[in-house]
Amino acid sequence: MSATPTISFDPARCDGCGDCMSACVSAKSTVEYIAQSRIRIVRDDEAGCWGVAQCRQCGDPRCASVCPAAALAKGDDGIVAWDAERCVNCLLCTAGCIYGGIAFSPAEGHVVKCDQCAGAPQCVSACTRGALRYVNAAKLYNRWGELEDLFVPGLGGCQGCNTELIMRHTLRRVGPNTVLATPPGCIPGMGSVGYNGMLGCKVPVFHPLLTNTASMLTGIRRQYRRKGRKVTALALAGDGGAGDVGFQSLSGAAERGEQILFVCVDNEGYMNTGAQRSGSTTYGAWTATTPVGDTGRGKTQDAKNLPLLMMWHGCEYVATASTAFMEDFYAKLEAALDASERGFAYLHLYSPCTSGWRFPSASNIEVARKAVETNFALLWEYRRDRGLRLSRDIDDPAPVTEYLELLGKFRHLDAAQTAHIQRHVAAQAQVLRDLAGMHQDDGLSHCCSSIVPQAVRHETGG
Amino acid sequence: MELFDYVVLGASHAGLEALRAIRAHDADGSIAVLDREARLPVSPTVLPYVVSGKCAADRVALRERSWFDTQRVDYRQQAAAAALDTANSRLRLADGREISYGKLLLATGAAPALPPIEGLSDVSFHVLRTLDDALALRDVASKAGRSAGRAVVLGAGLVGMHAAENLVRAGAGVTIVEMRGQVLPGYFDPLAAARIEAVFRDKGVEVLTGRRVKQVAPRDEGCTVLLDDGEARDADLLLAAAGVRPEVSYLAGSGVAVERGIVVDEFMRTVADNVWAAGDVVQTRSFFADGTPAGGILPDAVEQGRTAGMSMAGDPGVRPYPGGVSLNTYGFFGRRALSVGRDAPEQAGSEWDVLVRGGEGADGYLKLVLREGRLQGIFGVDVLFDPGIMWELILRRVEIGARRDALLENPQDTARALMSGLWR
Numbered sequence: 077m078s079a080t081p082t083i084s085f086d087p088a089r090c091d092g093c094g095d096c097m098s099a100c101v102s103a104k105s106t107v108e109y110i111a112q113s114r115i116r117i118v119r120d121d122e123a124g125c126w127g128v129a130q131c132r133q134c135g136d137p138r139c140a141s142v143c144p145a146a147a148l149a150k151g152d153d154g155i156v157a158w159d160a161e162r163c164v165n166c167l168l169c170t171a172g173c174i175y176g177g178i179a180f181s182p183a184e185g186h187v188v189k190c191d192q193c194a195g196a197p198q199c200v201s202a203c204t205r206g207a208l209r210y211v212n213a214a215k216l217y218n219r220w221g222e223l224e225d226l227f228v229p230g231l232g233g234c235q236g237c238n239t240e241l242i243m244r245h246t247l248r249r250v251g252p253n254t255v256l257a258t259p260p261g262c263i264p265g266m267g268s269v270g271y272n273g274m275l276g277c278k279v280p281v282f283h284p285l286l287t288n289t290a291s292m293l294t295g296i297r298r299q300y301r302r303k304g305r306k307v308t309a310l311a312l313a314g315d316g317g318a319g320d321v322g323f324q325s326l327s328g329a330a331e332r333g334e335q336i337l338f339v340c341v342d343n344e345g346y347m348n349t350g351a352q353r354s355g356s357t358t359y360g361a362w363t364a365t366t367p368v369g370d371t372g373r374g375k376t377q378d379a380k381n382l383p384l385l386m387m388w389h390g391c392e393y394v395a396t397a398s399t400a401f402m403e404d405f406y407a408k409l410e411a412a413l414d415a416s417e418r419g420f421a422y423l424h425l426y427s428p429c430t431s432g433w434r435f436p437s438a439s440n441i442e443v444a445r446k447a448v449e450t451n452f453a454l455l456w457e458y459r460r461d462r463g464l465r466l467s468r469d470i471d472d473p474a475p476v477t478e479y480l481e482l483l484g485k486f487r488h489l490d491a492a493q494t495a496h497i498q499r500h501v502a503a504q505a506q507v508l509r510d511l512a513g514m515h516q517d518d519g520l521s522h523c524c525s526s527i528v529p530q531a532v533r534h535e536t537g538g
Numbered sequence: 539m540e541l542f543d544y545v546v547l548g549a550s551h552a553g554l555e556a557l558r559a560i561r562a563h564d565a566d567g568s569i570a571v572l573d574r575e576a577r578l579p580v581s582p583t584v585l586p587y588v589v590s591g592k593c594a595a596d597r598v599a600l601r602e603r604s605w606f607d608t609q610r611v612d613y614r615q616q617a618a619a620a621a622l623d624t625a626n627s628r629l630r631l632a633d634g635r636e637i638s639y640g641k642l643l644l645a646t647g648a649a650p651a652l653p654p655i656e657g658l659s660d661v662s663f664h665v666l667r668t669l670d671d672a673l674a675l676r677d678v679a680s681k682a683g684r685s686a687g688r689a690v691v692l693g694a695g696l697v698g699m700h701a702a703e704n705l706v707r708a709g710a711g712v713t714i715v716e717m718r719g720q721v722l723p724g725y726f727d728p729l730a731a732a733r734i735e736a737v738f739r740d741k742g743v744e745v746l747t748g749r750r751v752k753q754v755a756p757r758d759e760g761c762t763v764l765l766d767d768g769e770a771r772d773a774d775l776l777l778a779a780a781g782v783r784p785e786v787s788y789l790a791g792s793g794v795a796v797e798r799g800i801v802v803d804e805f806m807r808t809v810a811d812n813v814w815a816a817g818d819v820v821q822t823r824s825f826f827a828d829g830t831p832a833g834g835i836l837p838d839a840v841e842q843g844r845t846a847g848m849s850m851a852g853d854p855g856v857r858p859y860p861g862g863v864s865l866n867t868y869g870f871f872g873r874r875a876l877s878v879g880r881d882a883p884e885q886a887g888s889e890w891d892v893l894v895r896g897g898e899g900a901d902g903y904l905k906l907v908l909r910e911g912r913l914q915g916i917f918g919v920d921v922l923f924d925p926g927i928m929w930e931l932i933l934r935r936v937e938i939g940a941r942r943d944a945l946l947e948n949p950q951d952t953a954r955a956l957m958s959g960l961w962r
């Protein structure tokens with residue numbers, strides 16, 4: 077079966093105008109009745125967000141599994157089709173669907189659901205805000221493929237490393253109107269700055285010191301502004317260049333609210349130079365400088381939480397993302413890019429290091445996914461005006477050991493060390509829960525609160 | 539002797555969902571699905587509509603044979619299990635054939651439980667579980683309707699209520715006798731049940747709750763039903779719908795533990811090696827880990843079937859079955875009642891919150907039950923919401939908090955908004 081189309085919804089672009097619902101009603105109404113809209117835009121006042129209830133044409137539709145009359149079935153066209161002739165109106169399908177995608181319509185006297193209007197969904201055509209898109213499921217990713225790849229083919233990364241994915245996808249989206257800074261680390265090592273006098277990418281790129289990436293970008297961005305040119309100032313830095321050696325300039329630029337998009341690719345150490353520890357290296361991990369032997373048992377300190385530190389700067393936008401959750405990463409990249417036109421945007425990406433962490437090169441994404449599923453890496457998003465929001469439920473994580481077992485750098489852990497890590501992971505999750513729940517008396521640790529005092533935006537440039 | 543990697547016994551909701559889950563993970567393993575019926579699978583839930591004539595008997599199959607072929611599943615009809623030898627992984631069929639299995643799923647559902655009523659075996663009565671039952675009932679119901687005969691229905695569960703409605707529509711005079719104090723006990727709270735009951739009374743149904751049948755005795759072609767308070771009703775048609783019992787007759791001596799149903803763990807494994815069970819045949823643990831009723835409904839059979847299938851195939855994505863949540867979408871006389879979850883206990887402590895709107899006379903009735911701010915149950919009559927979202931809110935133990943009043947006011951949109959933020 078080929079890839080099938082889907083209707084995607086971007087809550088950030090929705091303003092609740094309801095044009096899609098009107099379009100659906102008129103598309104589905106007949107002379108006999110006024111139809112019920114098959115798409116429903118809903119407002120969560122508590123969270124201040126718009127949401128959508130619509131059939132997602134699941135690959136494995138539960139509505140069909142619970143239908144006692146075989147009135148629902150997914151066709152080769154990808155549509156979960158409803159058969160009026162067979163339906164007995166038992167409403168069990170409405171119990172099977174967790175998305176509100178099929179519901180009883182009193183006016184029509186039976187359940188109704190979206191059928192994508194035979195390939196021309198009226199709701200999508202009616203949406204002038206770009207919140208609804210009609211895309212081929214595979215094209216969710218291919219959309220990136222259609223954007224120009226701004227790196228040379230064949231970057232020199234380690235086998236199985238996800239940094240190439242991060243670099244290419246980020247730059248594809250940020251686009252050619254960019255000045256890129258890549259401080260010493262894996263990213264220039266992979267070829268961003270080029271070899272033998274040839275550039276590794278199709279945008280102006282420079283190689284600052286490990287210490288001054290954000291300062292240099294500040295000057296470049298301001299200079300372009302002075303010239304009246306809108307250019308994105310983008311950093312692709314490692315965790316050392318961002319959080320340790322480079323922290324002073326990063327912190328300064330964030331505090332000043334410079335219009336920079338700073339992407340930190342966190343592989344938890346100085347992996348490019350032989351896997352030395354960094355401030356982001358986790359407790360217990362083996363590195364070249366926290367060896368395991370008769371006395372040493374890996375790193376003895378916990379990693380510092382760099383993205384949270386950045387949040388406390390009151391940046392315009394701070395988020396964590398993982399290449400195991402690309403759609404989430406895309407959405408955050410989009411938001412970060414947008415925010416970087418107003419102020420400082422910081423995106424923290426988890427990047428399992430195939431060589432330094434010691435795991436098979438085929439399992440990078442698997443490792444990244446496990447990190448998230450065990451709460452080892454927490455995915456969240458902070459917007460200055462809305463506060464911190466968790467990107468996924470963190471209340472029911474898989475055991476941390478499922479993650480630790482995947483990595484050679486943790487092979488030596490004893491029970492006490494494992495327990496330490498478990499405590500630390502739980503504590504970090506609790507911090508996030510608390511932050512997400514701040515100023516929210518309903519306790520739904522979920523959306524949109526303002527936790528960091530509104531940062532006073534300093535006049536930049538000029 | 540024939541050997542299959544997987545044998546699924548019972549081709550209904552639990553068995554079919556398990557098949558799908560097995561094939562989703564194991565593309566090559568050999569699978570046989572055996573069913574005692576001589577026809578394509580039919581859901582018990584659709585039977586009331588066969589009785590009413592809404593569905594033609596040849597248009598209700600859950601799957602066509604081609605579906606099994608596409609899945610490369612050996613589907614066999616008239617293959618009723620008679621005995622199970624777990625020590626040798628072997629199943630004996632009623633016709634004497636034997637089949638060996640690598641892994642076995644028991645999904646044989648339930649059969650009507652006959653109430654211990656004196657004289658029941660001496661009279662002719664109906665039950666409703668199989669297509670044959672439905673066809674037989676359809677014929678006598680239309681006959682009873684034409685002759686304005688009398689029908690007595692034992693039990694006001696879903697089966698009894700559906701059948702009673704069909705009988706009234708056909709033109710019969712109907713009496714429902716229910717032992718417990720309300721109709722649809724365990725499915726709806728007393729207030730919702732009272733509303734439903736009122737509609738039945740309006741339609742001329744006699745509803746006797748809190749009453750037992752003491753004895754039945756033959757009378758002409760029908761019978762006389764004697765109640766515990768001495769009253770009697772004549773019946774041209776008697777329907778026994780007083781609950782179900784698991785279909786486990788073939789498990790004697792097999793070592794598979796059976797209590798109120800087959801005993802299973804959270805991956806639907808029975809105590810016997812390589813034997814799983816799912817659906818109405820198992821004893822379903824309640825999600826709430828209390829005495830609230832669980833199991834015996836179609837969505838549970840599907841969930842359990844999927845869990846069992848994934849576990850059998852070794853699918854690493856398998857999640858433990860969270861326990862049953864009572865869930866009903868009940869349509870009656872063109873109206874709709876929905877229920878998900880549990881009601882508050884009689885002596886509810888201060889951690890419980892019960893919100894109700896729509897008392898007597900109001901258009902719709904809705905009741906929300908919260909415990910420590912989390913949804914436990916929602917019951918509605920003539921108020922629409924998405925049961926699937928409510929079910930998930932309960933399973934995820936989502937805090938409703940400040941949204942409780944909005945949820946009572948507009949359960950559909952409020953829950954959808956919560957859903958949209960929580961799971962994408």
Ligand SMILES: Cc1cc2nc3c(=O)[nH]c(=O)nc-3n(C[C@H](O)[C@H](O)[C@H](O)COP(=O)(O)OP(=O)(O)OC[C@H]3O[C@@H](n4cnc5c(N)ncnc54)[C@H](O)[C@@H]3O)c2cc1C
Binds near residue numbers: 572
């Ligand atoms: C009249 C009626 C109305 C209902 N309405 C609802 C409703 O509205 N909502 C709801 O959620 N649920 C309802 N139910 C319950 C629902 O139908 C069951 O929960 C569901 O069918 C259980 O599925 P299952 O696969 O476990 O078992 P079943 O559907 O009972 O299937 C069991 C299968 O096993 C086969 N079998 C049995 N014994 C053997 C054997 N020895 N060898 C081989 N095969 C065997 C049978 O032929 C059958 O195909 C209703 C039930 C009835 C009877």
Ligand code: SF4
Binds near residue numbers: 139143144187
């Ligand atoms: S309402 Fe119709 S489509 Fe939905 S489950 Fe019942 S029979 Fe199937």
